[in-house]
Amino acid sequence: MNFSSKILEDSVDALASLPGIGRKTALRLALHLVQDNTNKAQRISTSLTRLNTDIRKCGVCNNIADNDLCNICTNTLRKSGVLCVVENARDVMAIEDTNQFSGRYHVLGGVISPLDGIGPGDLSIDTLIHRIKAENISELIMAISPTIEGETTIYYISKLLKDTDIRITVIARGVAFGGDLEYADELTLGRSIASRIPYSFQI
Amino acid sequence: MNFSSKILEDSVDALASLPGIGRKTALRLALHLVQDNTNKAQRISTSLTRLNTDIRKCGVCNNIADNDLCNICTNTLRKSGVLCVVENARDVMAIEDTNQFSGRYHVLGGVISPLDGIGPGDLSIDTLIHRIKAENISELIMAISPTIEGETTIYYISKLLKDTDIRITVIARGVAFGGDLEYADELTLGRSIASRIPYSFQI
Numbered sequence: 001m002n003f004s005s006k007i008l009e010d011s012v013d014a015l016a017s018l019p020g021i022g023r024k025t026a027l028r029l030a031l032h033l034v035q036d037n038t039n040k041a042q043r044i045s046t047s048l049t050r051l052n053t054d055i056r057k058c059g060v061c062n063n064i065a066d067n068d069l070c071n072i073c074t075n076t077l078r079k080s081g082v083l084c085v086v087e088n089a090r091d092v093m094a095i096e097d098t099n100q101f102s103g104r105y106h107v108l109g110g111v112i113s114p115l116d117g118i119g120p121g122d123l124s125i126d127t128l129i130h131r132i133k134a135e136n137i138s139e140l141i142m143a144i145s146p147t148i149e150g151e152t153t154i155y156y157i158s159k160l161l162k163d164t165d166i167r168i169t170v171i172a173r174g175v176a177f178g179g180d181l182e183y184a185d186e187l188t189l190g191r192s193i194a195s196r197i198p199y200s201f202q203i
Numbered sequence: 204m205n206f207s208s209k210i211l212e213d214s215v216d217a218l219a220s221l222p223g224i225g226r227k228t229a230l231r232l233a234l235h236l237v238q239d240n241t242n243k244a245q246r247i248s249t250s251l252t253r254l255n256t257d258i259r260k261c262g263v264c265n266n267i268a269d270n271d272l273c274n275i276c277t278n279t280l281r282k283s284g285v286l287c288v289v290e291n292a293r294d295v296m297a298i299e300d301t302n303q304f305s306g307r308y309h310v311l312g313g314v315i316s317p318l319d320g321i322g323p324g325d326l327s328i329d330t331l332i333h334r335i336k337a338e339n340i341s342e343l344i345m346a347i348s349p350t351i352e353g354e355t356t357i358y359y360i361s362k363l364l365k366d367t368d369i370r371i372t373v374i375a376r377g378v379a380f381g382g383d384l385e386y387a388d389e390l391t392l393g394r395s396i397a398s399r400i401p402y403s404f405q406i
Contacts, residue, residue, distance in 0.1 A: 002299035004273045014247040041255040045248040047214040052244040096205035
């Protein structure tokens with residue numbers, strides 16, 4: 001691309017460093033901001049700076065937080081005793097959006113993946129074990145993606161806790177609503193048959 | 204979406220104000236920046252601020268520029284005498300990328316569009332007329348999109364110049380390379396027949 005402006009080129013380079021944003025899209029966004037006269041570039045710029053400087057990790061659950069503790073950990077109305085273990089902050093938001101869970105979370109910060117050089121020590125598993133004792137947790141709901149790495153992580157944590165009487169559950173795996181049996185993979189379909197549930201009129 | 208962080212939510216709102224970026228994409232980008240530890244958010248933020256504060260319009264051709272004049276107008280190697288009239292700075296870049304034009308440009312800043320409330324007075328047509336005399340221009344190449352508004356703009360400018368001996372040309376309209384005749388619209392196909400050119404072995 002032939003840029004007539006170094007400043008524009010820098011912005012395109014910066015925006016194109018984002019995942020899923022190519023140079024053509026970056027150029028479209030940058031030119032939009034140049035032509036915009038509502039100070040949008042400034043607004044975006046200020047909020048992105050705060051992402052780098054002001055966001056921290058919740059000291060208890062490792063979720064994204066504006067303060068020392070996230071607003072789920074500080075919410076006294078949330079049930080205690082059950083922890084939902086997830087991979088990252090995005091998963092917390094996805095589960096919160098379902099309104100089906102009213103307990104607290106624990107964000108691992110990833111899954112065990114030797115190929116990517118991520119071992120148990122890189123995840124917040126130590127703090128999870130500590131919380132289980134400190135908060136008198138009776139059940140861990142493993143809401144972790146059903147991949148090889150996810151399953152390995154669940155297995156690792158369950159082994160650590162095998163001598164305790166804590167209940168470990170995993171979220172149901174099966175055919176998605178609106179999904180077509182024909183296109184479901186064999187493993188998913190096989191598991192959904194193995195873990196079938198009694199029919200009820202409720203969905 | 205249930206955000207556990209107001210700072211994250213602000214960033215998602217800001218990013219989602221960009222064209223073509225929905226809230227899910229904005230969230231993905233913001234979380235990427237939170238998790239990134241190479242200071243990417245700060246880099247993007249700095250360059251976007253400069254888009255708002257440091258970019259100006261070239262005093263001659265109205266193109267985007269870092270200084271008072273753009274680097275095409277200050278380039279003494281560019282041919283004088285021929286001006287390529289375009290709608291916006293993006294079009295200058297597109298034509299520069301073809302390496303087929305070595306003259307200078309004039310950026311109108313839009314096209315005449317009464318429905319959007321854009322009249323000739325909102326475009327840099329006055330400065331174009333001024334340049335034609337001052338720079339002794341012999342040809343205007345109208346590289347403007349072949350839409351109703353584009354054609355209206357070309358017609359308006361050509362009427363203003365009808366008493367001069369300046370040559371006004373428009374870029375060829377026809378079937379695109381790799382395009383299929385079957386799918387070309389009638390107007391384009393009709394025009395491409397009317398303005399047929401002698402066959403040569405060069406492409």
